[in-house]
Amino acid sequence: MELNLSPEHRIDLQKSGLTDETITAANIHSVPPCDIPKILGKVYADKVNSLLAFPYQQNGFYRYKLFPPIKDKDGHKVKYFQPPGSGVHLYFPPGIEKDISDLSIPLSIVEGEKKALKGYQEGIASLGIGGIWNFKEKGSDELTPDFDNIPLNGRIMNLIPDGDYHRNKAIQKAVLELAQKLKGKGATPYLVSLPDGEEKIGLDDFLVQYGASEFWDLPREEIKTDPYERLNLPSSLEIAQLDIVVRWAVENLIPEQALILLHAIGGVGKSHLMYLLSKAVAEGQRFFGLNVEKMPVYYVDFENPLPEITERMRKIGGSENLRIWHLSHDPMPVRFDADEWKIYKAFPPGLFIIDSLRSSHLLEEN
Numbered sequence: 001m002e003l004n005l006s007p008e009h010r011i012d013l014q015k016s017g018l019t020d021e022t023i024t025a026a027n028i029h030s031v032p033p034c035d036i037p038k039i040l041g042k043v044y045a046d047k048v049n050s051l052l053a054f055p056y057q058q059n060g061f062y063r064y065k066l067f068p069p070i071k072d073k074d075g076h077k078v079k080y081f082q083p084p085g086s087g088v089h090l091y092f093p094p095g096i097e098k099d100i101s102d103l104s105i106p107l108s109i110v111e112g113e114k115k116a117l118k119g120y121q122e123g124i125a126s127l128g129i130g131g132i133w134n135f136k137e138k139g140s141d142e143l144t145p146d147f148d149n150i151p152l153n154g155r156i157m158n159l160i161p162d163g164d165y166h167r168n169k170a171i172q173k174a175v176l177e178l179a180q181k182l183k184g185k186g187a188t189p190y191l192v193s194l195p196d197g198e199e200k201i202g203l204d205d206f207l208v209q210y211g212a213s214e215f216w217d218l219p220r221e222e223i224k225t226d227p228y229e230r231l232n233l234p235s236s237l238e239i240a241q242l243d244i245v246v247r248w249a250v251e252n253l254i255p256e257q258a259l260i261l262l263h264a265i266g267g268v269g270k271s272h273l274m275y276l277l278s279k280a281v282a283e284g285q286r287f288f289g290l291n292v293e294k295m296p297v298y299y300v301d302f303e304n305p306l307p308e309i310t311e312r313m314r315k316i317g318g319s320e321n322l323r324i325w326h327l328s329h330d331p332m333p334v335r336f337d338a339d340e341w342k343i344y345k346a347f348p349p350g351l352f353i354i355d356s357l358r359s360s361h362l363l364e365e366n
Contacts, residue, residue, distance in 0.1 A: 004029040008067060009052045016114040016204035022121045025094040026113075027055050031064065040081060044070065051081075054091070054113040058146075061089050063113065063130055080130065088137050090146035091128030093120035100125075100149070106156035108192070109135070109178070110203045115160075118204040122212035126203070132161065132174040135181070143181050153186030158220065163194040163201035179223040193219045249281060249351050251291040261357070271304055274353050275312050281351050282321035296350030299324045300333050302359035337361040 031051035119126030179189035284294030
């Protein structure tokens with residue numbers, strides 16, 4: 001049977017590794033140009049050159065891939081289209097019904113029809129969702145009714161998001177919610193982790209590049225859906241067995257990579273003490289008999305006027321390794337609740353002293 005595909009569409013499907021047999025069985029086809037305005041409406045139809053149709057054979061629903069992609073009124077890139085109000089549906093590759101009926105066969109859920117088809121073609125029983133949240137209707141807390149046709153109680157369900165999953169909080173949130181709903185139906189959800197890369201890697205990309213045999217060696221773990229279990233709190237015994245070496249900026253007083261708060265009533269000399277400590281660390285000199293690690297010191301002074309700072313430096317001695325950001329400097333010290341606070345990340349590693357914490361922001365402390 002000859003494929004009803006334009007050359008561009010055929011190349012797109014072959015890029016996902018789909019064979020002519022799979023394409024034919026799925027009845028994927030190019031939409032006749034005269035039908036495009038009927039499907040998209042004139043506004044969108046004028047922006048695309050062609051449409052690739054993906055029939056959902058179980059219910060007559062269609063999704064369409066746009067060539068080229070367009071932007072909606074909010075500037076978001078739109079690659080696929082479905083008629084407004086047509087609902088959320090699962091994509092069932094042709095022939096998967098026998099796998100669905102066998103509870104012992106794990107089912108996989110992927111994002112998109114091509115990934116589901118490629119998975120099933122390679123022996124991975126895969127269902128497709130049209131988008132990462134398209135397992136439920138918008139505003140609903142229930143799985144789309146298509147899940148009612150799948151025996152879930154006691155079944156393993158593999159969720160296979162694209163490779164950027166571990167750095168995309170929105171995708172993680174969607175996968176967790178789907179896992180929770182599947183577990184509520186008695187299924188055991190697993191996460192299958194595809195490798196990440198400069199370009200997003202989906203299941204079809206992985207199978208084309210590495211083959212089906214490599215798929216079964218991918219990392220997979222049961223998704224913990226209970227909020228307490230997801231915390232994965234370590235026991236005190238585990239913590240006691242950690243091999244941690246504490247490095248000290250000031251011996252037994254200020255550890256490196258730590259936040260230390262010095263608290264006392266006003267007027268007792270906190271600033272003077274901290275300037276003494278700053279000079280000692282900047283010069284690598286012992287501080288009241290304590291060893292120090294010499295390093296750059298940044299004293300960010302939100303309170304003391306320049307004449308007072310100058311007098312203190314004359315008394316204790318300055319250091320080229322001690323830099324002071326004071327109120328008379330241009331620009332003034334950046335507060336930690338300001339948009340520009342990230343300037344501090346640009347400083348070379350060293351000891352930061354903030355004087356005082358209360359004056360370094362305008363937030364409510366209580």
